[in-house]
Amino acid sequence: MTDPATPAPDGLFADEGGCLRCSWCRAxxxxxxxxxxxxGFPVDDERRLFEKLCLEGFQAGLSWLTILNKREALRAELAQFEAEELARFGPAEVxxxxxxxxxxxxxxxIxxxxxxxxxxLRLRAEWGSLARYVWSWAPQAQQGRPERLTGAAVRALTTSAASTALSKDLKKRGFSFVGPTTMYAFMQAMGLVNDHVHGCSVRERAQAQRAAFAPPAGSGHGV
Structure with missing residues (x-):
């Protein structure tokens, strides 16, 4: 906690009770x-991973807050992001x-x-699950990442070697709206990297969950 009257470090804000959070969620x-x-919390749930993959594509050119506000409506229209059902949609549903x-x-x-x-569905047939595939791209090194993430450092982290490689592989597999920046945002959200600013009240909790998390077994691409 911090005194709400005291200016927060770059990249953070203090709520009414003095709790520090990443400044992007203030609205x-x-x-x-x-x-x-x-x-930033690790996810291996198939539906949630696929949902986030799609929603990051919907975000292109928009704010994540816009997508978050529309998430329930998107879930209702897109079969709750159950890939088997959504794959059967055609022109009438569009x-x-x-x-x-x-x-x-x-x-x-859409x-x-x-x-x-x-x-x-084709990827699952090859890998057994989307989770195994996604977590095979978890970065093994923190190259280019500062030891302490400031607000400026996080704002500069828009792509990585891993997100670029993941994007390239997904495009080869026929996926769309999966550019390197979109995939880095996906990796941030699904806990493959922890980009909560140092000093954020959530950072250590996300880090602890990641340390206790056992990624699905699979060959690693980690870049």
């Missing part, structure tokens, strides 16, 4: 809840979704989510 209670309970103002009405992004569902 709304929903954003703070996402920061405190989801962002046209229906384009008429729903509660979601991101972008034909390319069609991408359906395409990526089909791609992930």
């Amino acid at each position: 709304t209670p929903l954003y703070r809840h996402y920061h405190d309970h989801e962002w 046209e229906r979704m384009l008429g729903n103002p509660a979601i991101v009405r972008h034909r390319g992004k 069609e991408s989510a359906i395409n990526n569902a089909r791609c992930v």
Whole structure:
């Protein structure tokens, strides 16, 4: 805790009780809840991983807060991001979704989510699970990452060697809206890296969960 009247370090803000958090989640209670309970914590749940892969694509050109506010509506329209069901969607479902103002009405992004569902089914047939594949790309080294993450350092971390390699491999497999920056945001959110700023009240908790987490077994690409 810190005195709310004391200016917070770069990249952090203090709430009314003096709790320090990463400054990007300041806008709304929903954003703070996402920061405190989801962002940066390791995930191996198949549906959540696929959902985040799709939602990062929907975010392209938008803010994550916009997507977070529309997440429930997107879940309802996109079969709760159950890949087997979503893969069966066709032109009729796309046209229906384009008429729903509660979601991101972008034909390319909607069609991408359906395409990526089909791609992930093929990937699972090869790897056994999306989780095994994703965690095989967890970085083994922290090259280029400062020992203490300041706000400026986190803002500069928009891609990495691992996210670039993951993006390239996914594109080869037919996935879309999976550029290196999008994949780095995915890795941040799913806990493959911990980019909570040093001093953030959540950083150590996310770090402890990552230390206790056993990634699904699989050959590692770790870059």
